[in-house]
Amino acid sequence: MIDLLEKYPKVVEDEVVFWYKAAPASAFPENGGACVKYKDLQIAVFNFSRKGEWYACQNLCPHRMQMILSRGMIGSSGEEPKVACPFHKKTFSLKTGENLNGDTCAITTYPVKIEDGYVYVGFDSGYS
């Protein structure tokens, strides 16, 4: 199961070489998330419609290795946008991926952009 984690290496915006056109923005619930499939990856994409912001991270919660984060509730801790895993309420920053309420390892976050009403998720050369 540890191998699953290794499929999600960190991606930073500057190194994106490929933007995957995932789905129309309207397919994502307001102030919530949905799961995007890209090759054999599962990416959770979150629509912070109150603020007009989008975030993406691995769908895998590293605490119990469950493909679930897209079904988690989103929100903020101070200024930090976050998602809470539905299983045990581990919360992760959607900016840094860091676990905010414990010492579970961090998750990988991905850049997201909206163009012409479509949601794009960015991948670097490691996964394009």
Add this chain to the structure above:
Amino acid sequence: MTTKKSQIIVVGNGMVGYKFCEKLRNSDTEDRYQVTVFGEEPWPAYDRVHLSSYFTNTDPHKLQMAPRSWYAENKVELRTNELVTLIDKENRVVVNHLGESFPYDYLVLATGSSAFVPPVPGVDKKGVFVYRTMEDLEAILAYGKKVKSAAVLGGGLLGLEAAKAVMDMGLEAHVVELAPRLMPNQLDEQGAALLRSKLESLGIGIHLGKMTKEIQGNGKLTGLAFQDGSFLETEMLVISAGIKPRDELAAKAGLELGKRGGILVNDALQTTDRHIYAIGEAAVHRDKVYGLVAPGYEMASQVVNQLLDKETKPFLGFDMSTKLKLIGVEVGSFGDPFGTSEPSHPISFEDKAKGQYKRINISEDGKRLIGGVLVGDSSSFGMLLQMTQNGMPLPPSPEDLILGGRDGKSNNPMEGLEALPEGAQICSCENVTKGDICQHVEDTASGDLGQIKKCTKAGTGCGGCLPMINDLAKHQLKKMGKTVKNVICEHFPYSRQELFDIVKIKGIKSYNQLLDEFGEGDGCEICKPAVASILASVWNEMILRQDTIQDTNDRFLANIQKGGTYSVVPRIPGGEITPEKLIVIGQVAQEYNLYTKITGGQRIDMFGARVDQLPDIWEKLIAAGFESGHAYGKSLRTVKSCVGSTWCRYGVQDSVSFAIRVEERYRGLRSPHKLKGGVSGCIRECAEAQSKDFGVIATEKGWNIYVGGNGGSKPQHAKLLVNDVDTETCIRYLDRFLMFYIKTAEPLQRTATWLNKLEGGLDYLRDVVVNDCLGIGRELEKEMDFMVTTYSCEWKEVVNNPELRAKFKHFVNAEEEDPNVQFQPIRGQKIPVDWKS
């Protein structure tokens, strides 16, 4: 400075070896050292203290101190599966089993210990094991499958851990101890006797004062022959009789050893070569080997401090106080448990009925606590240990310490915390003081336990100090003048009750509107479901109109289970069901290959449905006349019933009909937490109504109403609200009780806790519900009537609404299901593959 970094080599990647690396990396901010650590086992360091949990869950990752990635990220070169075979101390080089050499500037020997195997004839027989490493455990687990009984040699701490492990494997367990009592190093005679009787009542055979003469068996084990002529039949033997420091490498290198083995170290933890340190169980300091992890961690800290030229103090021995839960029995031993280190007098107290024994040893002048023993209830351990370690003054009647405050005398733990000096060690595994914790709380102005653990490391070892840390954090917040106001989270400066009133009075119907007008930020996983529950309790609108503020169970109207599939529970009011409907459940479960189980609430749960299957499953159930059971909601679950006067020869009222009426009245009612009810047809109480949030028990004259009962981890009997009321009055009072609870409770507070904390308690509740002292009785009934008349089955709405139905899928951009969902068979059904734990 651009000088070359110094090289540290750590031999041994056990708990202490790992802790050394962690502490060094945390403190070596100037990056002065390069670190290489050798471990002979194939995996990174794991938590040996909780090894027995491996018996119930065989995922080795769970026990890891840190994943491999930690070593890489922290620039610690980890070489597992490599044995260091030679130290050349003249040239400062170690050599591994492959013959490769590695130079060092400092060498840290954390080679640990191996199990001490007494020289008894027959220890080499098949079926004899030691209890030390993960590999030992795997061998024990494999062999344990072939036998029915096992004996553990050693009645100390580790031996009893091992006994628990073999008991967990389902084997008949025996403990054999040479001394005349269990845990001879920690417990006195009376405490050990109580522990013995508790363990015996759990079915563990205890054999004391037994010197093993021979382990008998022809190839395979048959039993133990003792010096006194007696014989114990057993098919397996686990030796856990103590430890033997791993000093062979040090001995070969010519380092001096202790008289009975162990690498000799001075107060600076240096061996006889000043470039070589020894820490943990491998070291012998002032004739003592420390077989616990806390002193090992302390040694690691001290060496780190020396290497980084930080303030160091000599290692002067370590308090061996221990607290643990052995097979469900709490045991604590602190300071000098026997009171023999100085003249003292003991005070002891035993309650045989409760199975508790407590002893404290008071110094001769009556001013200090020097140690003690606790069996059966170790809740005062933290406080007593602190008083012992810090020489705190005793109260005028020291017996209060173990008897608790009597005659209305206060026994508030907070008062004790106040008296603790700043330097008092709260977490002995990580050596965190009261000052450290208070400082953290002060700096962050927050008492968040997770953050305290993360930043100070307190409570991350054995976890025994966590309750105390929590009290301390609260205490500190209070001292800082931060009133601990019951606001629901950082996004709303209101209590649940205040938010409830705001929603109702201002007519607010959406979470976003409430957040815009009365909150701040983007909300979170605490306020979203709490507000969702309030909105549902006030307006009773379809909850999926705001699906992303619901917890996952409410968002998908099903209960999430391991693996990310859901379980489905149709309502079966009162537990009454026709054969036709039973058949439908069977057919649906069969068609979708669902695991089925009878629940505790007299209904049937079907597990393993993928999110995309849920609407199809419900379409079939609804067509057969079922409706949602709300097993997923913080809402009414079931009203359990006994069969009552229709069939039962003792029944005095028709409990099934009444249970169905009550369940159908409150179905779908959203509340601060789940609600369970029960109706019994006579005083025999077969429906266990007194363990429910509301229970109704038939009498000759009508019904008795009980409220505030609870099963779960803190079971509590419901309390009698009113006697002998007729059916309509009963319903009216239940309406009022439930609505009053819904309007005033905290988020996720069950009725039992709510009632316990309600000012005025049961009498006040009776005044409100029965005597209508607030004059709100009518209003509460009207509000409940609104809930009853606006009820509709959520699943029916989803099934008939294509837009809602479309939300039930795993991927937003693909029609396929989650490929990671996997099952395995069990007893003719399926269960999810176990998760990483």
